[in-house]
Amino acid sequence: MKNFKLYLPVIVFAVLAVFMWRGLYLDSRTLPSVLIDRPLPEFQLRSLEKGDQLLTSADLPDEPFILNIWGSYCLPCLQENPIFMAAKEQGIIPIVGLNYKDRDDAARYWLDVNGNPFDLNIIDDTGRYGIDLGVYGAPETFIVDGNGVIRFKHIGTIDYRTWEDEIMPAIHAIREGDRS
Amino acid sequence: MTAFAGSVLLALVLLFSPERATAQVDVYEFETQEQEQRFRQLSNDFRCPMCQNANLSSSPGGVAADLRREIYRMIMEGQTDADIEQFMLSRYGDFVLYRPRLTAQTVLLWFGPLLFLLLGGWVTYSIVRRSSGKANPAPENVAFAAEGDVAEKTVEISAAERERLNRLLAGVASDTTADNTDR
Numbered sequence: 081m082k083n084f085k086l087y088l089p090v091i092v093f094a095v096l097a098v099f100m101w102r103g104l105y106l107d108s109r110t111l112p113s114v115l116i117d118r119p120l121p122e123f124q125l126r127s128l129e130k131g132d133q134l135l136t137s138a139d140l141p142d143e144p145f146i147l148n149i150w151g152s153y154c155l156p157c158l159q160e161n162p163i164f165m166a167a168k169e170q171g172i173i174p175i176v177g178l179n180y181k182d183r184d185d186a187a188r189y190w191l192d193v194n195g196n197p198f199d200l201n202i203i204d205d206t207g208r209y210g211i212d213l214g215v216y217g218a219p220e221t222f223i224v225d226g227n228g229v230i231r232f233k234h235i236g237t238i239d240y241r242t243w244e245d246e247i248m249p250a251i252h253a254i255r256e257g258d259r260s
Numbered sequence: 261m262t263a264f265a266g267s268v269l270l271a272l273v274l275l276f277s278p279e280r281a282t283a284q285v286d287v288y289e290f291e292t293q294e295q296e297q298r299f300r301q302l303s304n305d306f307r308c309p310m311c312q313n314a315n316l317s318s319s320p321g322g323v324a325a326d327l328r329r330e331i332y333r334m335i336m337e338g339q340t341d342a343d344i345e346q347f348m349l350s351r352y353g354d355f356v357l358y359r360p361r362l363t364a365q366t367v368l369l370w371f372g373p374l375l376f377l378l379l380g381g382w383v384t385y386s387i388v389r390r391s392s393g394k395a396n397p398a399p400e401n402v403a404f405a406a407e408g409d410v411a412e413k414t415v416e417i418s419a420a421e422r423e424r425l426n427r428l429l430a431g432v433a434s435d436t437t438a439d440n441t442d443r
Contacts, residue, residue: 111309114353181322207326214351216309216323 110235113214120147120228121212128179128187128201135202137228144231144254145174146247147222148198149210151182152190154218156237163243164197173251177201180210180218223250226258284320288332295335302331302341306348306356315358 115121120137127135148164150157164175177198179187182205191198204210213222223232232250234242290296300317306327308319316324316331327348334344348356360366368375417425 109312111353111355114350181326207322208330210323211326211330211351214309214353216352217321 111214111216113230113233115214115222115230116233118230120222120224120230121209123202123209123212125209126203128177128184128191128203135200139200140176140224140228141174141199142226143174144223144225144251144258145176145199147176147178147224149178149180149213149215149218149220149222151180151218152186153182157219158194160219160238161194161197163238163240165195167243168197168199172248174199178209178213178215179203179205180215181205181207221247223247223254225254231257284317284325284328286325286328286332291336298341299328299332299335302335302344303328305358306331307358309352309356 120140122137124134124136127133127139146164146167148157148160150160167173168175175198177200179201182203184203184205187201187203191201202209207215213220219237221234221238222230225231231254232247234246238247288299290299303317304315306316308314308316308321308324308327310321310323311319314321314324316327330347331344334347339347345357354360354363354366360369362370
C-alpha cells in the first residue's frame with residue numbers, strides 16, 4: 081500500500097494527461113445540435129426559383145435529402161459547391177438549399193456562375209428560419225430522413241474527406257433506418 | 261493644419277469607439293422601462309452561438325442581431341423570461357446559457373469544484389495530522405525515543421564479546437579525547 085502512495089502523483093498525472101490530450105482535439109467551435117431526431121421545423125418561405133410561390137414542408141422531397149445552409153457571401157459555400165454538383169450529377173441524394181440572409185439577385189447570380197446543385201431553394205433572407213434550425217452561420221448542412229426528421233448535422237465546410245467519411249455513411253445509415 | 265486634422269480624427273475616433281467596443285446598438289422602442297430592462301438583461305445573459313466569447317448584446321455577429329430581434333419581438337408579445345429561455349434552449353441548446361442548468365450531465369460541472377475542495381481538504385488534513393503526531397514531542401524526547409528504539413533491540417552476547425565491546429568503546433572514547441586534544 082505504501083507503493084501505491086508513491087505512484088499516486090504519476091497516476092494523477094496520467095489521468096490529467098489523458099483528459100488534456102483529448103481536449104486538444106475537441107472542437108469547441110461546433111455546437112452539438114439539439115435538433116437531431118426532431119422534425120424539421122415548419123416554415124412558409126419564398127422560393128428562389130419559383131417567384132413568389134411560398135414553399136412549405138410539403139414541397140420537400142419525401143425521401144432522405146440534404147439541407148444545405150448557404151449564401152452568396154459565403155466563401156466556404158463556394159468550396160462545397162463542386163462536391164454538391166458531383167452528388168447531383170451522380171444522383172446520390174436530393175439537395176435542398178436554404179439561402180440564408182442573402183439577397184435574391186446575388187444568390188441567383190452566384191448559382192448562374194458557379195452551378196446550381198440544388199433541387200430547390202428556400203429563401204430565408206431575415207434569418208428567422210435559420211434560428212428555428214439553430215443555425216449560426218453558413219455553411220451548415222443537415223440530413224433529413226424520409227419522415228422529415230433531422231438526423232444529422234455538419235457545421236462548417238464539407239470537403240471531399242468529410243463527404244466520404246461523414247456525409248455518405250450518414251446517408252447510408254439513414255436509408256437503412258428508413259427501410260427497416 | 262495636419263495637427264488640426266489629426267485632432268479632429270482623434271476626436272471622431274474617441275466619439276465612436278467606446279460605443280462600438282461595448283455594445284451593439286439596435287434601435288428598438290419599448291412601451292415601458294421594464295421591457296427595456298428585460299431586453300438588456302436577456303441579451304446580456306445569453307451567449308452568442310457564433311462569437312462564442314461574447315454575449316448577445318456585445319456580439320457583432322449576424323445571428324446575434326437576429327436573436328436580439330427575436331428577444332425584442334417576444335418581449336413585446338408579452339412572453340415571459342422563461343418562455344424566451346425555452347425558445348433559445350430548444351434551438352441552440354445549453355450552450356447559450358452562461359449559467360448552465362443543473363442536469364445529470366452538468367452535475368460534475370456544478371459540484372466538481374466542491375468535490376476537489378473536499379478531496380484537497382482531506383489530503384491536507386491527513387498530512388497535517390500525521391506530521392503533527394511526530395512533531396509534537398520536544399526535540400529531546402525525540403532523541404530519547406530514538407535511543408530507546410535502539411535499546412529495545414536486545415541482543416544476547418557472550419562474556420568474551422562483552423569484554424571486546426567494552427574495549428572497543430573505551431578505545432573510541434580515548435580516540436575522541438585524543439582528537440579533541442589534537443585540535
